[in-house]
Amino acid sequence: MEFQDILYDVSEGIATITLNRPDKLNAFTGRMMHEIISALDITDADDNVKVVIFTGAGRAYCAGADLSSGGDTFAKGGSDVQTQQGVPRDGGGLVSLRIFNSQKPVIGVINGPAVGVGVTMTLPMDFRLASDTAKFGFVFAKRGIVPEACSSYFLPRLVGISQATEWVYTGRVFGADEALSGGLVRSVHTGDDLMKTAREIAREIADNTAPVSVAMSRRMLWQMLGASHPMEAHRADSRGIMERGRSADSKEGVVSFLEKRPAVYPDKVSDGLPNIFPQWQEPEFF
Numbered sequence: 505m506e507f508q509d510i511l512y513d514v515s516e517g518i519a520t521i522t523l524n525r526p527d528k529l530n531a532f533t534g535r536m537m538h539e540i541i542s543a544l545d546i547t548d549a550d551d552n553v554k555v556v557i558f559t560g561a562g563r564a565y566c567a568g569a570d571l572s573s574g575g576d577t578f579a580k581g582g583s584d585v586q587t588q589q590g591v592p593r594d595g596g597g598l599v600s601l602r603i604f605n606s607q608k609p610v611i612g613v614i615n616g617p618a619v620g621v622g623v624t625m626t627l628p629m630d631f632r633l634a635s636d637t638a639k640f641g642f643v644f645a646k647r648g649i650v651p652e653a654c655s656s657y658f659l660p661r662l663v664g665i666s667q668a669t670e671w672v673y674t675g676r677v678f679g680a681d682e683a684l685s686g687g688l689v690r691s692v693h694t695g696d697d698l699m700k701t702a703r704e705i706a707r708e709i710a711d712n713t714a715p716v717s718v719a720m721s722r723r724m725l726w727q728m729l730g731a732s733h734p735m736e737a738h739r740a741d742s743r744g745i746m747e748r749g750r751s752a753d754s755k756e757g758v759v760s761f762l763e764k765r766p767a768v769y770p771d772k773v774s775d776g777l778p779n780i781f782p783q784w785q786e787p788e789f790f
Contacts, residue, residue, distance in 0.1 A: 505542060505546065507524075507539045507542075507543070508524075508535060508539070509523070509524060509525055509533055509535045509536035509539050510522060510523055510524050510536060510539045510540060510543060511524045511561065512543050512546070514550070514552065514553055516707075516710075517552060517553065517554040517555065517706075517710040518553070518554065518555050518556075518557060518703060518706045518707070518710060519543075519546075519547045519550075519553045519555070519556045519557070519608075520556075520557045520558075520559065521540065521543050521544075521556060521557070521558050521559075522558075522559050522560065522561050523536065523558070523559070523560045523561060523565065523566050524561045525561070526560075526561040526562030526563070526564070527562075528567070528570065529562070529563075529564035529566070529567035529616075529617065530560045530561060530562070530564050530565065530566045530567065530622070531566065531567050531568060531569065531570040531571070532566055532568060532569050532570060532595070532596065532620075532621045532622065532625075533570050534584055534595060537595040537596075537598060537599055540599050540602070541598065541599065541602045544556070544602050544603065544606055547606070547608050548606065548607045548608065548773070548774075549774055550774075551715070551772045551773060551774050553608055554608065554609075554706070554709060554710035554715055554718075555608060555609050555610075555611065555706035555709050555710055556606065556608050556609070556610045556611070557610075557611045557612075557613055557699075557702055557703070557706060558610065558611070558612050558613065558626070558629065559612075559613035559614075559615050559699065560614075560615050560616060562616070563615075563616045563617075563637075564615075564616040564617045564618075564622075565612075565613075565614045565615055565616050565617060565618040565622055565626075565638065566617075566618055566619075566621065566622030566623075566625070567617050567619055567620075567622055568619040568620030568621055568622050568643070569596075569620055569621055585598060587789045591789075593789060594652045594653065595621075596621040596624055596625055596652045596653030596654075597652060597653050597654050599621075599625050599653065600624065600625055600627065600628050600653040600654040600655075600658070601628075601654060603625070603628040603629060604628040604654070604726060606722075607719040607722070607723075607773050607777070608715075608718075608719065608773070609630050609706075609709055609718060609722060610628075610629040610630050611629060611630060611631060611632075611633070611702050611705060611706060612626040612629040612631070612632035612633070613632075613633055613698060613699055613702045614626065614632055614633065614634040614635060614638045614640075614680075614689065615635045615637075615638065615698060615699075616635060616637060616638055616639070617638065617639040617640075618638060618639070618640050618641075619639065619640065619641040619643055619677065620641070620642075620643055620644065620647075621652065621653055623640050623641065623642065623688075624642070624651065624652060624653035624654075624655040624658075624659075625653055627653070627654070627655055627658035627659055627662060628654070628658055628726070630722070631689075631690045631705075632688065632689045632690060633689060633690055633691050633692075633693060633698060633701060633702050634680040634683055634684070634689040634691070634692050634693070634698075635680065635692070635693060635694070635698050636680050636692050636693065636694050637680070638679070638680045638683070638689075638692075639677050639678070639679060639680075640671075640677065640678055640679075640680075640682075640683050640688065641671075641675065641676065641677035641678065642655070642659070642671045642672045642675065643675045643677065644672070644675065645672065645673065645674075645675045646675035651672055659671075659672070661729050662687060662688065663686050663687040663688055664687070667686045667687065671686070680692045711766075712767075713769075714753040714756075714757060714767070714769040714771065715769065715771070715772070715773050716748075716751070716753060716769075716771045716772070716773055716777065717748060717753060719773050719777055720744055720748070720777055720778070720780070723777070723781075724737070724740055724741070724744065724780070727740070727781060727784070728740070740780045740781060743778070743780035743782075744778070744780045747778035747780065748778075751771055752769075752770045752771055753769045753770065753771045756768060756769055756770065757769070
């Protein structure tokens, strides 16, 4: 599949999705939204892909929404995807939900400014690494709008409500050190060390773990952010252990450990995951 606003590359089990409008600081467009969603459909279906990395071309990660429409930029709600009630769905939210539902781990490599949707789209990624030149900003109140891309859900869960409210209410643009101290990013890096470190983490996942187990673990950890009681986790854990415990992957994981050799896991994510959340349904927009 050919893309225009992103680049897509797979190397040694790692898919890299690069936002690719460097002359516009990778400003977010409707086309970019659709292409990111399509790329993640590809990574989910490709068993050769173990981990997904997002980054930006040029000197920015993503400077936010493309403002070339001027004062009417946000008038249509930010997306051409509408519900039956005719309300456009927030485009950043569609991307965030697709990342949330990814069956592969997602790493954000924030190589430069990440403002507005440029930062909120990274929140459902499993972790974020930042360049020491990166800038972040939840600038919505300065544009006369409100947080989007499901960030009112993700941001307080990642950094706590007090830090989230300070960043959102002020709309302040802040540097990588503040992002690190506030818990938004895992680590800060200089130069080539940024992507090198991200790929080392991805390599550790790809080389040593069972993809189906990682996919299920990802769903369990994110899903439990909204659980009302630990019993919900206990139910999911119990179903998951039963399903995985009788799998070919589990047998291989134990035998390879005892034989002191690298494991070769036979199960495939593309064959489907066991349903360990039988009561859970994807909520409708309205």
